[in-house]
């Protein structure tokens with residue numbers, strides 16, 4: 001694979017070093033130009049673009065994405081971001097008062113808040129499984145979760161890739177065991193599409209939400225929720241708009257809006273700009289153009305370089321496992337109390353124009369570096385040099 005050519009196909013600002021795909025990814029040049037074209041059309045004639053557009057590209061996006069993640073298009077509802085998808089579920093899930101929801105201690109902070117609000121309103125109890133982040137054996141993660149559910153557990157909410165430490169959790173056996181125990185599974189796959197191969201049919205979760213504006217490289221404003229056939233009763237749109245009275249006698253049949261009657265209730269929110277959804281099919285083309293093994297190897301090369309370059313520097317300690325199946329594009333370091341992590345991040349931006357992230361979970365700071373296939377060795381070297389040139393003490 002010619003990685004230089006891949007890098008050249010991405011819309012980039014050469015004056016900065018972008019190592020934060022984990023927050024939002026850069027977009028391929030053809031995705032960028034098509035999105036701009038669509039926005040120009042929208043600004044020139046908002047009536048036609050927002051209300052009367054040819055919806056074929058919306059269906060094309062849904063169809064191509066369904067091929068990429070191994071499901072059917074009628075199972076995929078587009079959302080603006082994963083927060084919206086998860087909140088919709090939290091507020092409408094058909095679970096009785098007294099139900100126990102099991103989640104881990106490394107769920108994304110604001111999603112944890114969404115569950116806390118829902119639990120308060122609906123009389124659910126949240127139970128938290130603690131993950132042994134320093135373990136290298138996938139079985140330890142399986143045990144840490146499966147040993148925590150009880151007779152009251154109705155739903156397991158778990159991230160596929162931990163946003164803090166970059167662990168890729170071995171979800172398949174966990175989901176199998178949960179299903180055998182009669183527990184529903186909702187996966188927060190915010191980081192998965194575009195970072196790891198995703199086969200929703202094999203994985204077997206009842207619900208899977210993911211962002212496409214991170215590793216899948218869609219413009220900001222693209223996410224999806226997969227809903228297993230038969231699980232629709234757990235979801236209700238919180239915003240009523242024109243799809244409310246649509247004929248839903250054939251809920252899963254393709255309609256003239258590039259969706260289905262069931263899906264459109266969620267996607268039709270009133271006047272809005274759905275450009276990010278309309279270019280998802282182009283992102284699918286981008287990912288298809290790179291063979292999976294080449295991609296996997298590139299993630300491996302760059303994340304190994306990040307680990308080797310930064311582990312131990314100033315006391316940073318790599319927490320992302322070495323076990324290949326437990327990691328991919330996020331490499332994370334625990335920041336010792338002696339370092340001021342926020343000032344380090346700020347300094348990297350102010351003095352070196354390097355974008356990375358700092359994530360706090362349970363009082364611990366994680367210095368998080370994202371490397372996608374469009375990043376390069378020189379960028380990682382520049383980060384290592386910049387850190388060595390001065391680490392702010394706390």
Ligand SMILES: Cc1ncc(COP(=O)(O)O)c(C=O)c1O
Pocket residue numbers: 022023081082083084107108111159161162163188190191211
């Ligand atoms: C694991 C996880 N879940 C949910 C989210 C929320 O994503 P968004 O702000 O796009 O809704 C993030 C964002 O980084 C995340 O990392």
